[in-house]
Amino acid sequence: MPVTAILIRAQDHVATLTGPVAAGDAVLITGQGKTREIIARNDMPAGHKLAIRPIQEHEQILKYGEVIGEATADIAEGGHVHTHNCWGVKARRHS
Amino acid sequence: MKFQGYRRPDGRIGIRNHVLVIPTVACVNRVAMDISNRTGAATFMHPYGCTFDAEENRTTEEAFIGHGVHPNVGAVLVVSLGCETASGSKVFDAIKASGRPVERLVVQKAGGSRTTSDAGVEIVERMTAELAVQPTDEGDLSELIIALECGSSDAFSGLTANPAVGEAADIIVDAGGTVILSELTEMVGAESVLYRRGKTPEVRDELMRRIKAYEIELSMSTEDDSGVFISPGNIEGGLTTIEEKSLGCIYKAGTRPITEVVDYGQQPHEKGVIIMDTPGYDISSVTGKIIGGAHMVLFTTGKGTPSGSAIAPVLKVSSNNRVFREMPDDIDISAGDILEGTKSLRQVGEELVDLVMRTARGEKGKAEYFHIQEFAIPNVSVLRKEVIHAEMVKRNDLSFMQ
Numbered sequence: 001m002p003v004t005a006i007l008i009r010a011q012d013h014v015a016t017l018t019g020p021v022a023a024g025d026a027v028l029i030t031g032q033g034k035t036r037e038i039i040a041r042n043d044m045p046a047g048h049k050l051a052i053r054p055i056q057e058h059e060q061i062l063k064y065g066e067v068i069g070e071a072t073a074d075i076a077e078g079g080h081v082h083t084h085n086c087w088g089v090k091a092r093r094h095s
Numbered sequence: 096m097k098f099q100g101y102r103r104p105d106g107r108i109g110i111r112n113h114v115l116v117i118p119t120v121a122c123v124n125r126v127a128m129d130i131s132n133r134t135g136a137a138t139f140m141h142p143y144g145c146t147f148d149a150e151e152n153r154t155t156e157e158a159f160i161g162h163g164v165h166p167n168v169g170a171v172l173v174v175s176l177g178c179e180t181a182s183g184s185k186v187f188d189a190i191k192a193s194g195r196p197v198e199r200l201v202v203q204k205a206g207g208s209r210t211t212s213d214a215g216v217e218i219v220e221r222m223t224a225e226l227a228v229q230p231t232d233e234g235d236l237s238e239l240i241i242a243l244e245c246g247s248s249d250a251f252s253g254l255t256a257n258p259a260v261g262e263a264a265d266i267i268v269d270a271g272g273t274v275i276l277s278e279l280t281e282m283v284g285a286e287s288v289l290y291r292r293g294k295t296p297e298v299r300d301e302l303m304r305r306i307k308a309y310e311i312e313l314s315m316s317t318e319d320d321s322g323v324f325i326s327p328g329n330i331e332g333g334l335t336t337i338e339e340k341s342l343g344c345i346y347k348a349g350t351r352p353i354t355e356v357v358d359y360g361q362q363p364h365e366k367g368v369i370i371m372d373t374p375g376y377d378i379s380s381v382t383g384k385i386i387g388g389a390h391m392v393l394f395t396t397g398k399g400t401p402s403g404s405a406i407a408p409v410l411k412v413s414s415n416n417r418v419f420r421e422m423p424d425d426i427d428i429s430a431g432d433i434l435e436g437t438k439s440l441r442q443v444g445e446e447l448v449d450l451v452m453r454t455a456r457g458e459k460g461k462a463e464y465f466h467i468q469e470f471a472i473p474n475v476s477v478l479r480k481e482v483i484h485a486e487m488v489k490r491n492d493l494s495f496m497q
Contacts, residue, residue, distance in 0.1 A: 047250025047333035068339040088336030090284045
């Protein structure tokens with residue numbers, strides 16, 4: 001049984017993992033629309049986000065149907081979306 | 096949706112009929128607790144001693160009065176020391192004006208702690224007997240105010256428990272009822288959504304102004320370039336930006352228009368979705384909403400917390416089934432089935448409304464069983480004032496002093 005990831009709004013770019021996955025694992029995307037499988041590109045802990053479609057550098061990333069940040073690099077479908085490739089529009093750490 | 100409650104002289108309806116013992120200073124906490132232990136009356140521990148800050152003292156007195164005239168309270172015993180800065184007689188007078196039975200004992204004049212406790216027990220027992228014969232009256236969900244809160248969150252709070260509470264909030268508001276969302280520090284980053292939801296331009300502007308004020312205050316104590324950031328624990332849990340965290344947090348208040356923005360502890364005039372200006376400390380935030388008349392609290396948690404209130408049921412909603420299993424003493428309901436894919440957000444939202452109605456009809460929440468009675472009010476500390484003053488000097492703007 002693959003790990004599921006919840007898509008909160010149909011227009012979102014990311015889904016949230018309900019359990020940990022390893023690179024190459026199939027992830028079941030649920031919550032909105034037709035359930036489908038995506039292959040995880042990275043190891044990711046539970047609660048983290050994966051891209052459900054390719055995201056381009058500088059593209060605004062949607063979760064909850066709202067902008068949560070901007071991509072700082074191209075992200076492939078199934079890729080881990082986190083602080084290494086997504087910056088808040090509101091607040092940016094100096095480091 | 097109907098329930099049998101207790102109609103108060105001001106027209107509000109209570110879902111509980113507590114006798115409340117109010118200690119007006121920390122020095123008499125033990126006396127109040129002793130009376131409570133011997134009679135079953137509700138009480139709380141006052142967290143502070145005297146304060147010589149006028150704003151803080153006013154907040155303290157208003158907190159006591161708000162508890163004393165709360166719809167869930169039928170009668171009050173005020174226990175004072177006698178020399179505290181918070182005025183016991185002012186508190187007594189305001190509660191008396193509400194038409195409730197109220198009495199006051201001053202420890203310095205009543206013979207000391209043990210004697211005061213004995214006198215208090217006698218008073219509370221008399222009040223309890225009077226309240227026991229009070230006839231009930233029919234109340235409706237549209238008369239209830241439900242406070243929304245989160246504490247000890249985890250990565251799933253914004254995914255299951257908060258949106259499920261949001262579904263419940265929509266059902267409650269559509270039925271004519273009221274929900275209160277608070278903690279403005281947790282709204283920094285979600286301004287655009289909140290702005291769209293404001294019912295009038297006044298509500299929108301007021302909310303934006305207050306959120307900005309918190310952002311400026313936060314910028315004085317963080318190293319981030321805009322003064323807002325999320326904790327390492329949040330990042331480890333999978334939250335990437337402040338926007339993401341705040342969006343997950345405000346999800347609790349559903350999707351209906353925001354009708355009013357109120358001060359800490361202020362009673363709302365409007366129904367629907369209310370925003371209260373409270374600090375981002377859950378106990379203090381819950382206390383503020385109860386002072387404002389909230390009948391009960393829906394409290395989402397990921398890691399679990401026993402948090403409760405002296406006079407209003409605080410119902411804990413866990414974001415996952417593991418915490419629900421591991422903390423059965425404290426968690427009332429789990430939204431974890433959403434994670435496991437066996438229930439929809441809407442289904443859990445409906446279960447939450449059912450829990451609200453059962454609680455209104457008298458079913459006790461977990462925190463009530465264990466008499467968990469947290470109480471905290473904002474502390475306008477000297478330190479904070481100094482920080483603000485230093486910042487003003489740095490900006491060469493002392494206009495606030497003129």
